[in-house]
Amino acid sequence: xxxxxxxxxxxxxxxxxxxxxxxxxxxxxxxxxxxxxxxxxxxxxxxxxxxxxxxxxxxxxxxxxxxxxxxxxxxxxxxxxxxxxxxxxxxxxxxxxxxxxxxxxxxxxxxxxxx
Amino acid sequence: xxxxxxxxxxxxxxxxxxxxxxxxxxxxxxxxxxxxxxxxxxxxxxxxxxxxxxxxxxxxxxxxxxxxxxxxxxxxxxxxxxxxxxxxxxxxxxxxxxxxxxxxxxxxxxxxxx
Numbered sequence: 001x002x003x004x005x006x007x008x009x010x011x012x013x014x015x016x017x018x019x020x021x022x023x024x025x026x027x028x029x030x031x032x033x034x035x036x037x038x039x040x041x042x043x044x045x046x047x048x049x050x051x052x053x054x055x056x057x058x059x060x061x062x063x064x065x066x067x068x069x070x071x072x073x074x075x076x077x078x079x080x081x082x083x084x085x086x087x088x089x090x091x092x093x094x095x096x097x098x099x100x101x102x103x104x105x106x107x108x109x110x111x112x113x114x115x
Numbered sequence: 116x117x118x119x120x121x122x123x124x125x126x127x128x129x130x131x132x133x134x135x136x137x138x139x140x141x142x143x144x145x146x147x148x149x150x151x152x153x154x155x156x157x158x159x160x161x162x163x164x165x166x167x168x169x170x171x172x173x174x175x176x177x178x179x180x181x182x183x184x185x186x187x188x189x190x191x192x193x194x195x196x197x198x199x200x201x202x203x204x205x206x207x208x209x210x211x212x213x214x215x216x217x218x219x220x221x222x223x224x225x226x227x228x229x
Contacts, residue, residue, distance in 0.1 A: 033216065033217075035217075035219075040123075040221070041221050041222075042119075042203050042205075042219030042220050042221045042222050043159065043203070043217075043219045044219070045216055045217065045218065048216060056216050088158075090158055090159070092217075104149075104161070104217065106158045106159050106160075107158060108157070108158050109158045
């Protein structure tokens with residue numbers, strides 16, 4: 001049973017470029033959340049997708065957008081990259097109907113460096 | 116005021132001692148509380164979660180919750196060098212709408228020295 005998988009694991013982009021990060025949730029999960037973790041900080045909630053719609057959004061600009069596909073996988077897109085977007089991007093999967101904390105699983109993350 | 120606050124540390128304890136990690140939160144309606152361990156360069160790993168006031172024990176770990184004081188802690192008994200990591204406190208708010216949104220603190224760095 002595969003856990004949460006993310007790709008790519010590391011990438012370097014130039015300011016102003018656009019990036020797409022991908023996430024496949026754990027089998028049986030239907031909800032995907034994205035978090036940004038800057039160095040020395042805790043993860044910050046970006047947004048959450050369920051049934052292919054954005055359900056909740058954190059305090060992030062519109063440059064951050066996402067998508068969820070019918071197979072529950074998800075993409076995070078960031079446009080017009082800034083140096084401050086350099087961070088570890090974490091995908092978390094869970095089940096909409098399950099509120100227990102032990103059903104939230106994180107992927108290994110995608111390290112984004114903007115130069 | 117930050118929603119979830121933790122002392123950044125580092126908290127340095129000798130091997131075999133008890134490490135005590137603390138966290139306060141601002142949303143009085145918060146319902147669920149989580150402790151994650153994060154090794155350098157890795158993603159967070161869930162250690163424990165707690166919903167009810169009081170203590171919850173799992174092996175060497177004990178989580179303590181006091182909703183009246185809006186305070187949650189993690190005790191690690193018989194600390195080992197392998198426990199050296201950053202410990203993240205996370206809270207799920209009252210208005211998550213069932214979508215499991217977590218609010219994290221900045222983490223406390225724990226260093227266990229032999």
